[in-house]
Amino acid sequence: MVVAAGGLVRASDVTDLFVRKTATESVTSSATLQDDDQLTLAVVANTVYTLLGLILYDGGTTGDFKFAFVIPASATLDYAAQIPPTAATTAAGNTVNNSAFTDADTLGLGAVGAGTTLAVPIMGLLVVAGTAGAFKLQWAQNTSNATATRVFGDSFLRLTPVPS
Numbered sequence: 001m002v003v004a005a006g007g008l009v010r011a012s013d014v015t016d017l018f019v020r021k022t023a024t025e026s027v028t029s030s031a032t033l034q035d036d037d038q039l040t041l042a043v044v045a046n047t048v049y050t051l052l053g054l055i056l057y058d059g060g061t062t063g064d065f066k067f068a069f070v071i072p073a074s075a076t077l078d079y080a081a082q083i084p085p086t087a088a089t090t091a092a093g094n095t096v097n098n099s100a101f102t103d104a105d106t107l108g109l110g111a112v113g114a115g116t117t118l119a120v121p122i123m124g125l126l127v128v129a130g131t132a133g134a135f136k137l138q139w140a141q142n143t144s145n146a147t148a149t150r151v152f153g154d155s156f157l158r159l160t161p162v163p164s
Contacts, residue, residue, distance in 0.1 A: 017041040017159040026148040033138040040136035043128050049159040053122035056155045059111030060147030068106040072133030077103035079124025084110040108142040
C-alpha cells in the first residue's frame with residue numbers, strides 16, 4: 001500500500017479485505033445482537049467497497065437467527081441477501097426473500113433445526129466517507145431459546161475497493 005502526502009490512502013492502493021471464520025461460534029438463550037468473534041474488517045476513510053459474504057448457520061426452529069452489520073459513523077451500506085423466512089421448517093422448498101437492505105436493518109431468518117446448515121449469500125456496496133473504522137457482523141438468536149444458534153467456520157466477508 002502506498003501512503004500519499006498527508007497520510008491519505010487512495011482506494012486504488014488498497015487491496016481486498018477478507019476475513020474467514022475459522023471456528024464455530026454459538027449463542028444460547030439470547031436475542032441480543034453480539035459482535036461475531038472473527039467477522040470484522042478495518043475499513044479506510046473515503047473509500048467505496050463492494051461487499052461479498054457468506055454466512056453459514058444453524059439453530060432451532062424456535063430460536064431462529066438474526067444478523068446486522070455495524071459500520072463507521074460516516075458510512076452507508078446497501079446490500080441484498082437471500083434469506084429463508086422465520087417460519088421455515090425445512091431447508092428445501094422455502095420462499096427466499098431477496099430484498100434490498102441497509103445498515104439500519106436487522107434481518108430475522110429461519111433456522112430449520114440444529115444440524116441443518118443454511119447458507120446466506122450477501123452482496124452489496126459499502127460507502128465510507130470521512131471516518132475509518134470497523135465493518136463487522138453482529139448476530140444472535142431471533143427469539144431467545146435454549147437450543148444453540150451457531151455460525152460456522154468458513155463463513156466469510158470480503159470487501160473490495162472500487163477505483164475512484
